[in-house]
Amino acid sequence: MARKFLVIAIALLFIVSLVGCASEGGYYSPGKSAGAGALGGAATGAALGAIIGAATGSPATGAWVGAAAGGLLGGVGGYLYAEHRNSEIQSAQAAAMANNYNGQGNVVSVDSVSASPATVAPGGSVNLSMNYTILTPTNAPIQVALVREVRLNGQMVGTPYQTTVSNANGTYSDYINYVLPKNATPGTYTVTSRVVSSAGTSQRNSVFTVQ
Numbered sequence: 001m002a003r004k005f006l007v008i009a010i011a012l013l014f015i016v017s018l019v020g021c022a023s024e025g026g027y028y029s030p031g032k033s034a035g036a037g038a039l040g041g042a043a044t045g046a047a048l049g050a051i052i053g054a055a056t057g058s059p060a061t062g063a064w065v066g067a068a069a070g071g072l073l074g075g076v077g078g079y080l081y082a083e084h085r086n087s088e089i090q091s092a093q094a095a096a097m098a099n100n101y102n103g104q105g106n107v108v109s110v111d112s113v114s115a116s117p118a119t120v121a122p123g124g125s126v127n128l129s130m131n132y133t134i135l136t137p138t139n140a141p142i143q144v145a146l147v148r149e150v151r152l153n154g155q156m157v158g159t160p161y162q163t164t165v166s167n168a169n170g171t172y173s174d175y176i177n178y179v180l181p182k183n184a185t186p187g188t189y190t191v192t193s194r195v196v197s198s199a200g201t202s203q204r205n206s207v208f209t210v211q
Contacts, residue, residue, distance in 0.1 A: 079158025
């Protein structure tokens with residue numbers, strides 16, 4: 001009996017550690033998040049349940065612990081980011097002309113953002129787009145962090161997204177797909193799209209509605 005409780009306790013600690021690791025750092029890549037979504041909480045819970053059942057000699061025990069694990073892990077992986085793309089849409093010269101830039105300091109600007117479609121059903125996906133400009137006197141590539149944060153009623157939804165790219169002067173288009181779970185709460189969601197670099201920071205908000 002003591003052995004059963006020990007195995008269950010270790011498994012639950014493992015589950016909690018997974019949940020904590022998924023949100024502790026605050027950011028993760030679209031590849032990792034998409035992979036987590038593909039695995040799914042239910043599948044992970046079933047696997048843990050089978051292991052616990054074999055270790056304790058009680059399939060029933062493994063089943064209820066596995067179900068709990070699936071619920072926890074499924075909740076963590078509910079909102080996913082995938083299909084990230086970042087590309088130049090204006091050269092350094094064209095971006096400088098468009099912004100009347102002649103080498104005077106640094107320009108870091110989120111020029112436009114959008115969330116499309118504007119209305120989506122639970123389980124659907126939203127395309128989050130951002131156009132941004134980087135201009136510096138040296139025109140040397142700099143590290144740029146591209147951040148997305150989604151909120152509902154002022155509260156963070158899911159895990160924020162961040163990736164890092166290296167950009168020289170120019171205007172760039174950044175796109176990522178945001179996938180909602182089937183139990184997504186209806187309401188108006190605010191998306192904060194942010195560019196962070198040693199040359200400066202800029203951000204804009206867009207919105208979409210789940211109904």
